[in-house]
Amino acid sequence: MENIVLxxxxxxxxxxxxIVLLQRSEGGGLGMGGGAGGGAVxxxxxxxxxGKLTWFFAIAFITTSIALTVISxxxxxxxxxxxxxxxxxxxxxxxxxxxxxxxxxPGGATEQPAQPRAx
Numbered sequence: 686m687e688n689i690v691l692x693x694x695x696x697x698x699x700x701x702x703x704i705v706l707l708q709r710s711e712g713g714g715l716g717m718g719g720g721a722g723g724g725a726v727x728x729x730x731x732x733x734x735x736g737k738l739t740w741f742f743a744i745a746f747i748t749t750s751i752a753l754t755v756i757s758x759x760x761x762x763x764x765x766x767x768x769x770x771x772x773x774x775x776x777x778x779x780x781x782x783x784x785x786x787x788x789x790x791p792g793g794a795t796e797q798p799a800q801p802r803a804x
Contacts, residue, residue, distance in 0.1 A: 687756045687757070687760070690753055690756065693749055694749040698746060701746055704738050704739050705739060707735060708739070
């Protein structure tokens with residue numbers, strides 16, 4: 686099911702890109718559409734049809750995006766990629782805290798600090 690929705694999603698993305706590139710922008714766009722010849726379909730009628738087709742592809746694209754998100758969330762089943770690969774996670778060991786007597790440096794507190802050597 687996910688593969689079918691994904692293929693439809695990709696086809697819709699390509700169609701949406703194509704329809705947007707076919708439209709004439711305010712500044713002239715790619716120089717397509719319009720022209721002196723006129724033709725069977727007026728430029729205004731063509732713009733309206735392309736606009737409606739763009740809206741259709743955009744709504745369908747958003748719908749398939751949401752559907753893919755829902756399908757993916759349902760398939761995840763609260764597991765991560767690492768869990769599915771079977772890689773063992775390292776265990777974190779809690780360090781042992783020393784007792785109160787172990788906080789002093791070795792040799793006790795009677796040792797004198799080393800004196801700097803005079804030259």
